[in-house]
Amino acid sequence: MKLYSYHTLVLGSGAAGLAAAVRLRAEGVENVALLTEGLEQGTSINTGSDKQTYYKPSLCGATPDSPRAVAESYLVAGGADGDLALTEAATATRAFFHLVDLGVPFPRDSFGQYCGYRTDHDPARRATSCGPYTSREMCRALIREVKRRDVPILEDRVAVRLLAIPVDGEETEVPRRKLLGVVCVNCATREFEVYRAQNVVFAVGGPGGLYKRSVYPEVHTGAIGLALEIGALANGLPESQFGLASFTNLEGRRLSSGRTGATPKEFRWNVSGSFMQVVPKFVSTEQDGTTRPREFLKDYFKTPAEAHGLVFLKGYQWPFDARKALGGSSLIDLCVFYETTILGRRVFLDYRANPEGYAFSALPSEAREYLANSGAELATPIERLERLNPDAIALYRDWGVDLATEPLEIGVCAQHNNGGLAVDRWWRSVNVEGLYPIGEVAGTHGVARPGGSALNAGQVGAFRAAERIGRDALGASASPELESAFVSMAVEEVAELRRETTYAREHGYDWRVERDAFQRRMSDSGGFLRDEKRLARARTEAVEQLARLYSGKRAADRRDQSADAPVDADDVETMRNLQLCLAHKVYLDAIFDSVTAGVGSRGSQLALDPGGTTISDRFPSDWRAQEENVAFRSRVFCSYLTSKPGVDDSFATRSFWRDARPIPEPDEWFENVWRDYREGKIYD
Ligand SMILES: Cc1cc2nc3c(=O)[nH]c(=O)nc-3n(C[C@H](O)[C@H](O)[C@H](O)COP(=O)(O)OP(=O)(O)OC[C@H]3O[C@@H](n4cnc5c(N)ncnc54)[C@H](O)[C@@H]3O)c2cc1C
Incomplete structure (x- = not known):
């Protein structure tokens, strides 16, 4: 020593x-x-x-x-x-x-x-x-x-x-x-x-x-x-702050030679700003990443235009925000979380084609004005992104990801405490x-x-x-x-x-297995969706x-x-x-203590409460937001x-x-x- x-x-x-x-x-x-x-x-x-x-x-x-x-x-x-x-x-x-x-x-x-x-x-x-x-x-x-x-x-x-x-x-x-x-x-x-x-x-x-x-x-x-x-x-x-971000396994990918710094296993990036303003398609699949692909957002909204307008807004309303969960842009985060964590599927953004039912004329006026003023009233999300922010495409290319040819895996991720x-x-x-x-x-x-x-x-x-x-x-x-x-x-x-x-x-404890266990526990129970019962279970497991x-x-x-x-x-x-x-x-x-004290839904967290407000009929019946x-x-x-x-x-x-x-x-x-x-x- x-x-x-x-x-x-x-x-x-x-x-x-x-x-x-x-x-x-x-x-x-x-x-x-x-x-x-x-x-x-x-x-x-x-x-x-x-x-x-x-x-x-x-x-x-x-x-x-x-x-x-x-x-x-x-x-x-x-x-x-x-x-x-x-x-x-x-x-x-x-x-x-x-x-x-x-x-x-x-x-x-x-x-x-x-x-x-x-x-x-x-x-x-x-x-x-x-x-x-x-x-x-x-x-x-x-x-x-x-x-x-x-x-x-x-x-x-x-x-x-x-x-x-x-x-x-x-x-x-x-x-x-x-x-x-x-x-x-x-x-x-x-x-x-x-x-x-x-x-x-x-x-x-x-x-x-x-x-x-x-x-x-x-x-x-x-x-x-x-x-x-x-x-x-x-x-x-x-x-804490949570929001939609991509995570791409870098195994077998050709990274740009100009990149500096250590190479991680996974490249992670917030899909904020123009990544959302170009209104990409949201697709979920089985765990293998290809089986039974399904455009799922349409299930949660009355009309495609409603979903597309909220996706656009997510561009500058990036973090999950409890005030925007009921009918606002943060409903998109909840849909992604439901698909991934509850249904056990994987979610991807696809920039190659428009989402089903996409019509420029049906977007909210704010989105139309923004895209038109930026000269991005173009046929597909990738073309719109190329016009709005070519650096965003180049950035992914540096990490061996070509948004023009492949979908991008996303989830609701922790970003800041x-x-x-x-x-x-x-x-x-x-x-x-x-x-x-x-x-x-x-x-x-x-x-x-x-x-x-x-x-x-x-x-x-x-x-x-x-x-x-x-x-x-x-x-x-x-x-x-x-x-x-x-x-x-x-x-x-x-x-x-x-x-x-x-x-x-x-005793054969592998640190990778142990880390995976507490990280999963935190993402499932200590993330943006807060449920007293889940938290109580998680705390017991944590002590063990x-x-x-x-x-x-x-x-x-x-x-x-x-x-x-x-x-x-x-x-x-x-x-x-x-x-x-x-x-x-x-x-x-x-x-747990703040949830049981009754702070309710605020900041980047949504507290569930049996007496709360139903968020969407598509979600489990106990997903009710506490004020x-x-x-x-x-x-x-x-x-x-x-x-x-x-x-x-x-x-x-x-x-x-x-x-x-x-x-x-x-x-x-x-x-x-x-x-x-x-x-x-x-x-x-
Ligand atoms: C995707 C993303 C986007 C963001 N965007 C914004 C933004 O737009 N605006 C904004 O204001 N903030 C943003 N943030 C937050 C902001 O980037 C961070 O809060 C900030 O960079 C943290 O700086 P820091 O110096 O505190 O810590 P870090 O930059 O994380 O540095 C921590 C240092 O501590 C060292 N360290 C840690 N543990 C040990 C140890 N055990 N022994 C020795 N060394 C150790 C690390 O090696 C590192 O050198 C973003 C964060 C993320 C993840």
């Missing part, structure tokens, strides 16, 4: 972690390192969409805008705090121009105006984009800057445990911890490494590895479970000292947010955490007792992890699986493996499963793990609701702000 020490360790090299590394150096923190699975890993550098959106205040023309107005847009759907919304809004312009200065090609006009467009929940055309790969452009510019600033980059490392101790002192509602460091595996040397750090900027991304049907890139699993394992408090875990670890306005964990969750792993968003605000939030979190760490950098160094507690804890935790992997090996995976520590045949035996790739995935499986249980508990209980908009759902995995078999969580903090109304008189700033009171 190798031991290293840094003042601040940034864990994760997505757009958020990279920005934190840059900003920490800019704030004068010298002893900092960036530790990651790899610079080409994570969501930011591997994903995109039709027009990947970045949200910032309006910077164009005569559109009036202000931090407060942006914060208000953030809070429309509820479930989030006003102080965090105001901080994200107020720091957004600075973070945006930081990216511009680093060379991210956000478009501007000849006067230097960064004009924008409207995204969902956005009244002021605040959105901008560099095209399909905005977050990749951000990563590339930030990687250049991290290298220019000479921040050590420790690649090929997988963090497998956080080390924390309880904090003595006054009793608090949520137990407090102090973070001491991180246990990792160096996948190149196949050794354990332990990092002592006063601060860990935790930028490990969203929970991509929790779902079977997911549009997170396959390389990205996320690691929120590491923080949940040490009892970090989370906010809003039930609030609005919730995550609870932070204060400096992006410090609210109960784990030394932990700074930023990016998607931080839960600042509430029920819904304008499209593009995830990327902004990651940059803002990086700015805030770095500023705070830079300002506190001169704090007292740790006591010798703490240092020796750290070393003995590291030795014990590494030994425990070794016992878990030995146990798994000896966890007890099995955490057997090593308690096993009667408990035996220590040689302390320097190499760690192989399967061991790493077995250890990763511990935190992923634990996270899925905490998420299921959170979803949203709007009283919960002003409340924030909080939860944390109360058990110690491996010691206590309950894997129990505790959840509670608290009032959301309103947007603050601070003293904005310049002289007073200046004085507080000079005197450092802004950090109080």
Whole structure:
């Protein structure tokens, strides 16, 4: 076991972690390192969409805008705090121009105006984009800057445990911890490494590895479970975003030679924007992908035109939205989910021919106008797509998929978690000292947010955490007792992890089978359709699986493996499963608790209720939508793990609701702000 020490360790090299590394150096923190699975890993550098959106205040023309107005847009759907919304809004312009200065090609006009467009929940055309790969452009510019600033980059490392101790002192509602460091595996040397750090900027991304049907890139699993394992408090875990996405097995496909980055087994992409606006045909088949093909949408609508109009609207109403489930465009997601999950069929988009009954003249006027204005009043979906967005076709071609000759498999996929670890306005964990969750792993968003605000939030979190760490950098160094507690804890935790992997090996547990099991459970029960009975069953199964995976520590045949035996790739995935499986249980508990509290259908989730409204006669009779209980908009759902995995078999969580903090109304008189700033009171 190798031991290293840094003042601040940034864990994760997505757009958020990279920005934190840059900003920490800019704030004068010298002893900092960036530790990651790899610079080409994570969501930011591997994903995109039709027009990947970045949200910032309006910077164009005569559109009036202000931090407060942006914060208000953030809070429309509820479930989030006003102080965090105001901080994200107020720091957004600075973070945006930081990216511009680093060379991210956000478009501007000849006067230097960064004009924008409207995204969902956005009244002021605040959105901008560099095209399909905005977050990749951000990563590339930030990687250049991290290298220019000479921040050590420790690649090929997988963090497998956080080390924390309880904090003595006054009793608090949520137990407090102090973070001491991180246990990792160096996948190149196949050794354990332990990092002592006063601060860990935790930028490990969203929970991509929790779902079977997911549009997170396959390389990205996320690691929120590491923080949940040490009892970090989370906010809003039930609030995720789901929508229609394609997933294509890449086996045997010829990929473009110009592509960069690792090649996954499956290429995943949101079928938003023009993919829907050209109104493709929706076909379902038996599991072999060809038998008994059937155009199924027509079964759910009175007329073909009704279905085609809603498919068009899905283009810019991409995520599943409970408000659009009853007769709106999100009914399309429900139809796809019913075909795939309940009927056990596969669903494809076919761009080669029009759906049955397609007539341009019968489309809603909005669709006709859009297609006509774009010169896309053409005979087939593929021709329309070629005219509207040829890059969309080229993008699939790069991955060996020719939309002109083959159908594209789709499903309702998990895409983003609005919730995550609870932070204060400096992006410090609210109960784990030394932990700074930023990016998607931080839960600042509430029920819904304008499209593009995830990327902004990651940059803002990086700015805030770095500023705070830079300002506190001169704090007292740790006591010798703490240092020796750290070393003995590291030795014990590494030994425990070794016992878990030995146990798994000896008992024939295959990490692939285990991962498949919890991912399926999450997609079936913790997805966008929420049913109390299903969730209750899923939670029981989750506890059984966890007890099995955490057997090593308690096993009667408990035996220590040689302390320097190499760690192989399967061991790493077995250890990763511990935190992923634990996270899925905490998420299921959170979803169950919010459903039973009666929040109803909101955001990207639809709660089923025997007394609710029938969605469609074609669906099972118990698919009845519960109305949203709007009283919960002003409340924030909080939860944390109360058990110690491996010691206590309950894997129990505790959840509670608290009032959301309103947007603050601070003293904005310049002289007073200046004085507080000079005197450092802004950090109080
Ligand atoms: C298809 C799709 C489309 C999207 N479109 C938009 C959009 O238009 N606008 C928008 O704002 N947002 C969008 N999002 C969301 C947004 O892309 C993500 O929220 C954001 O990129 C997350 O950035 P991050 O830095 O927090 O995490 P990531 O980019 O996921 O980076 C996480 C990092 O942590 C590392 N890591 C994880 N676990 C470990 C571990 N155990 N040990 C070591 N390293 C680890 C990873 O390797 C990676 O380097 C989209 C997401 C998807 C999937």
